[in-house]
Amino acid sequence: MCCSHSIEKDKEEKKTLEAFDLSSVKGMKFFDPHVHMTSRTTDDYQAMADAGVVALIEPAFWLGQPRTGLDSFRDYYSSLIGWERFRSSQFGIKHYCTIGLNSREANNEPLAEQVMELLPLFVYKDGVVGIGEIGFDDQTAAEEKYYRLQLELAKEAGLPVQIHTPHRDKKRGTQRSMDIALEHGLDPHMVIVDHNNEETVKEVLDRGFWAAFTIYPFTKMGNERMVDIATQYGPERIMINSAADWGISDPLAVPKTAALMKMRGLSDQDIELITYRNAITAFAQSGQIDEADFTSPKSIDQSGKFEGNTILRGGQQPRIDKSSIIIS
Ligand SMILES: [Zn+2]
Numbered sequence: 001m002c003c004s005h006s007i008e009k010d011k012e013e014k015k016t017l018e019a020f021d022l023s024s025v026k027g028m029k030f031f032d033p034h035v036h037m038t039s040r041t042t043d044d045y046q047a048m049a050d051a052g053v054v055a056l057i058e059p060a061f062w063l064g065q066p067r068t069g070l071d072s073f074r075d076y077y078s079s080l081i082g083w084e085r086f087r088s089s090q091f092g093i094k095h096y097c098t099i100g101l102n103s104r105e106a107n108n109e110p111l112a113e114q115v116m117e118l119l120p121l122f123v124y125k126d127g128v129v130g131i132g133e134i135g136f137d138d139q140t141a142a143e144e145k146y147y148r149l150q151l152e153l154a155k156e157a158g159l160p161v162q163i164h165t166p167h168r169d170k171k172r173g174t175q176r177s178m179d180i181a182l183e184h185g186l187d188p189h190m191v192i193v194d195h196n197n198e199e200t201v202k203e204v205l206d207r208g209f210w211a212a213f214t215i216y217p218f219t220k221m222g223n224e225r226m227v228d229i230a231t232q233y234g235p236e237r238i239m240i241n242s243a244a245d246w247g248i249s250d251p252l253a254v255p256k257t258a259a260l261m262k263m264r265g266l267s268d269q270d271i272e273l274i275t276y277r278n279a280i281t282a283f284a285q286s287g288q289i290d291e292a293d294f295t296s297p298k299s300i301d302q303s304g305k306f307e308g309n310t311i312l313r314g315g316q317q318p319r320i321d322k323s324s325i326i327i328s
Pocket of ligand 1 (some may be wrong): 034036059061133243
């Protein structure tokens with residue numbers, strides 16, 4: 001039948017178009033402003049570097065299992081400015097972080113009180129580009145309390161704020177997050193509202209905030225929807241991230257979406273703003289980002305050490321030869 005034939009043909013064409021191929025964006029640089037590398041492998045770092053990710057921001061977040069004491073927060077924050085930054089450098093990716101008490105763990109008030117005392121020891125460190133990710137999860141009173149306290153801390157430290165908006169009741173949670181930030185006198189230009197969708201983007205942009213989008217399989221945004229949003233709203237104050245973490249997620253979400261945008265006809269200039277430049281402009285307000293750190297090529301020495309330890313386990317040789325299927 002002619003019709004079924006053409007459907008088959010269309011399917012075939014779609015498959016070819018959607019094959020994993022980043023060659024159209026080869027040579028472009030990407031900045032992933034939200035990715036939880038602590039939960040990822042060295043292979044992810046390698047793949048990100050190969051795909052053009054030159055810098056990233058790792059927000060402090062919930063590790064999937066609630067922490068039971070202050071020391072595990074202390075060690076976690078230390079690793080974000082220490083070991084994880086080093087590990088990233090071993091793949092040629094500049095690593096920044098945001099520091100904060102995440103909304104889920106704000107609900108453990110006795111511990112949250114202690115964490116608030118700890119935060120000032122970390123937020124002024126080199127490479128800390130914001131307070132984050134903070135905001136609402138279940139939209140409880142405790143979440144609001146620690147969100148407000150951390151907005152004050154951001155103001156005091158002169159740092160941008162990276163807001164996690166809730167999965168449930170997102171529209172109301174996003175509005176509340178913005179209302180409260182304004183109430184505390186924050187300049188919307190210092191606030192990056194994350195995990196937006198079609199329902200929230202207009203208001204976030206209209207009110208002068210940065211609108212970040214997480215390209216995350218199944219739950220948040222697919223990248224075809226993202227291309228539609230970018231087409232509709234343009235590139236101004238919009239940025240995308242992978243938010244890759246311990247869940248089903250994709251650390252290549254930013255370069256893949258750039259490739260899809262290119263395929264769907266967005267200009268290189270718009271793609272650059274959405275996948276690189278806007279994140280730098282927003283977070284460089286911290287005074288902590290020098291673009292030259294990730295634009296001028298540097299040689300990588302994978303036998304480098306952090307506090308006596310390298311990323312090479314048991315006498316491994318640096319950098320695996322990716323052109324071979326043999327693992328020796
Ligand atoms: Zn996150």
